Amino acid sequence: MSFNRLILLISLFGVGFASPALAKFTPQQVKAVYIYRIASFVHWTRDAQMPVINICVPDDSEIREILENITKDKEIRNKPILVGSQNCDVLYISKKESLNMIDISQKQAISISDIHDFVELGGVIELTTLGGRIKPKVNLNNVGEFTISSNFLRVADIVGGDK
Amino acid sequence: MNFLNNMSLKSKLILPIVIFTGIIFISSQGYAFFNAFETQKENLVNRVSVLTKGVAYNLQAAILFNDSLSATEVLDAFSADSDVIRVKLYTANGQLFAMYEREGATAPVPTEKERIEIRENKLSIGNEHIFLLVPIEIEGDTIAQLRVIISKDSFQQLYNSVLTNSSIFLVLLIVSGMVLYKTVDKFIVGPVYNLNVGMNAFINRKQKGGNIEPAADDEIGDLVRAFNTMLDRLSQREQQVAYTLDKLEEEKSFANEVVETVKHALVVVDEKGVIVHFNGATCDVFRCTSAFLKGIHFVDLIDSDDVDFIHQALAQKLEFTDRQIWNNDVFKQSQLLQMSCTKLTKRRQILFSIQDITEVDAALSKQRLAAGVFENSQDGLMVTDQDDVITMVNPSVTRLLGYSQEALLGKKPVDTFEWQQFCSLMPTIKESVTQYGQWQGEIWEKHLFGHKVPMFVKVSRINSREDHDRCDFVYILSDLSSVKEMERLEYLAHHDSLTGLANRALLYRVLDDSLKDEREAKNGLALLYLDLDGFKLVNDTYGHDAGDEVLKQVAERLLSQVRSKDLVARLSGDEFVVLLTSTDKKSIPVLADRLISLINQDVVYRGRVLNVGASIGVHYVDKRSLPMDELIKAADTAMYKAKSQGKGQFVLSESN
Secondary structure (H helix, E strand, O other), rough: HHHHHHHHHHHHOOOOOHHHHHOOOOHHHHHHHHHHHHHHOOOOOOOOHHEEEEEEOOOOOHHHHHHHHHHHOOOOOOOHHHHHHHHOEEEEEEOHHHHHHHHOOOOOOOOEEEOOOOOHHHHOOEEEEEEEEEEEEEEEEOOOOOEOOHHHHHEEEEOOOOO | OOOHHHHHHHHHHHHHHHHHHHHHHHHHHHHHHHHHHHHHHHHHHHHHHHHHHHHHHHHHHHHHOOOOOHHHHHHHHHHHHOOOOEEEEEEEOEEHHHEEEEEOOOOOOOOOHHHHHHHHOOOOOOOOOEEEEEEEEEEOOEEEEEEHHHHEEHHHHHHHHHHHHHHHHHHHHHHHHHHHHHHHHHHHHHHHHHHHHHHHHOOOOOOOOOOOOOOOOHHHHHHHHHHHHHHHHHHHHHHHHHHHHHHHHHHHHHHHHHHHHOOOEEEEEEEOOOEEEEEHHHHHHHHOOOOHHHOHHHHOOOOOOHHHHHHHHHHHOEEEEEEEEEEEEEOOOOEEEEEEEOOOOOOOEEEEEEEEOOOHHHHHOOOHHHHHHHHHHHOOEEEOOOOOOEEOOOHHHHHHOOOOOHHHHOOOOOHOOHHHHHHHHHHHHHHHHHHHHHHHHHHHEEOOOOOOOEEEEEEEEEOOOOOOOOOOEEEEEOOOOOHHHHHHHHHHHHOOOOOOEHHHHHHHHHHHHHHEEEHOOOOOOEEEEEEEOOOHHHHHOHHHHHHHHHHHHHHHHHOOOOOOEEEEEEOOEEEEEEEEEEEOOHHHHHHHHHHHHHHHHEEOOEEEEEOOOEEEEEEEEOOOOOHHHHHHHHHHHHHHHHOOOOOOEEEEEEEO
C-alpha cells in the first residue's frame, strides 16, 4: 500500500466506508485512520505536559505499520505523533490477549479496539461494524485521565456513565 | 462658473446651501447607509460564520465517522438563526452529506458569477441572498464544506430604518434650510434687494429724493445709510451741477449770441492757419458761404499785397491790433478790413477778428470832410437843438460876431446875442422853418464890439435820424458887410449923388445893354434928351440950394412918369436923359408934352415959388442898329433944335 493512497484515504474521510470509492481500502487501513482521527478528539488531563502523543499498537503490526506511515510528520494540537510501545497515550489492541495492556497503561491511555464487547471488557472505544459502516461505541465508565470530545461522542454509541 | 454670475443674489445664496446640504445629506446618509449595510453584512456574515464554524466543529466527528444522521442533527443548530435558509454539507469529494433547510423558505441557485465568487472568496453577496462557503477542517485538512445560504431579509429592516432616518434627517434639513433661507432672505437678501431696487430706481430716475429705510443695525444697514447719504449728496451735487449747467448754458448762449450777433468776423485758425471755427459775420465780411470757409487756409481769404503780417502772426504767434488792410473780396471789389489777432489759450489756436470798415472809413472821410467844411467855411455856421441851445459853432461865427466858441456853446442865442432884429423875426423864422423847412433873409446883428454886422441868414431844420420829434436848426450866417460896401461904391459910381438918378456911366451901360437886347429888338427905343429952361436964373437968384431943390423935384417928377424898366439919368447940370427901352413912336409926343407941363409946375422952396421949363429932344429908332454915340448925339441935336425953336417944346427926330 502506497503512502499516497493513504493520504487520499485521509482526505476522503467522511465518505463513509460503505461508499464504493473507499471499498478498495482494507479494514486495517481504515482502522488505522480511525485510530489516528480518534486521537484528535481526545484531550488528556496532562495534555500540556505531553511533548508527543504516543500511539501504541502492540499486537497488529500491519496497522502499526500503516499508522507509522500515515502519522509521519503529522501533528495533533502541535504534538507530533509517535507510534511505539512506551508511555502510551492511545492504545489499540486487536486481540483479546492484549486486554491486559489496558491495565498496564493505567488511566493515561485511551484504549481502542475492534474486539467485540471491548467496552464491556474495560475498553473505552470499540469500533463496531454496523451495516458495513464502522461505528464507534464508547464506555464513559472506562474513561481515565482524559476526556473525549462531545463532538465525537455525538456520533458514537454511548454506554455507561450518567447517560 | 459664469452662470453663477448671472444668478440673483438669492439664488447664489440658496443654491450653495441646497447643493452643500444635498451633498452633506447624500454623503452622510450614503455613508451611514453604507456603514450600516457593511456592518449588517459583516455582522450577518460573521454571525453565520461563527455559527457555521461551531456547527462545522461539531460536524467533524459525524463526517469522520460518516454519520449523516448526526450531521443532519448538528445542522439543525442553524434553526437558531432565522436568516439561514439552507445549509448543505458536502464532503471533500463533492458528495452531499447532509442538509438543513428552513421551513417554508426557498433557496435560490447561485448564478455562475456567484459560483466563481464563492469559489474564490468563500463568500458571495447576491441581491437577496448571501452565499457562504465554510470548510470543515481537522488538523489543517479540509474534510468537508458547508454551503450556507443566508437571507437578506434582515436588510429590509435596515433599509427601512435607513429610510426613516433619512426622511427625518431630510425633514430636519429642509426645516433648517427654510429657516436659513428665511433668515438670509430677511437679513441679507431682502435689504440687499431693497437697496438694489432703490439704486435702480435712482438710476432710472424713478425715485425722487426717496430714501430706503435701513432694515437693521448691521453692515447692510450701514450700507443702506451710506447709500442714503450718497443719494443726499448726489442730490445736492446734482442741484449744484444743474445750477452750474444753467449758468453755463446761459453764459454759453449769451456768448453764442454775442459771437453770432457781432458784426465782426471772428475766425479761429489752428497753428497751420487752417480755419477751425468762424461766426456768421465772417460770411458777410468775406462775402462767401460757410461751406467755402470750412477747412480752407485763412490766408487764402485775403487777396492783398500786404499779407506778410498775417503769415508772421501765424508763424511767430505775434498778436496785433486794429491792423488795416485793403483786400479784394471774391467779387474783386476792394474793401478795407480792420484786423486784430489774438492768441487763444486753447490748443495753440489763433483768433482773428475782422471788420469791414470800408463804409465806416468812407463815412469817417465824409465826416472829416464835413467837419473840415464846417470848420473852414467862410460862412458862420451855428447849430441849435430843439430847445434853442447852441450845440455847435464854427470859427467863422467868432470872426463874424466876435463871440468865442466857449461863450456860445451850451447857451441860448437869446441869452448871448443882443438879437435886435433876430428876436423880432424869431417867431416868423420858426414858423417858416416848421412849415417849409427853411427860412432866409437879411439880418443885422450887433457885433461884440458894438458895430452892426449885415448878414444873410439861412435857417434849416435837420430832423434827428432816430427821433422824428426832435430836430436841430442850422443857421448859416453869410457876412454881407463887403457886399454892402461894394453896392455903395457901385451906386456912387453909377448914380448922381444929388438926385439919386443914374449918371452918365450907368446910362451908357444900360443903353449899350438895351441896344444889344435882342428880346426887345422888335420894339422901338427912344432917348429923350431934356434940358431945363430958366435954371441958371433960379440958381443965380435964389442960390445953389434952391437950384439943387429944383433938380431933386425935377428928378422925382421924371421918375414918376416912367416905368421901372426905363432909365432916368442926369448927365450934368440941368441935363437929364430918359431912356425908354421899349416904346412906340406915337406915344412919345404925349409923354414929352406931359413931361414939359409937369416940369413947368411950381416948385415951392422955403416959402418961395420957383419956376423952370424944359426943352426936350427925342430920338426914336425902330431898329437898334444905330451906334450909342450917334443916338445920344441925335437926341442932343434934337434938343438944341427944340431950344432954338423957342424953349418949352420938344423935337422928335427919327432914324431907321
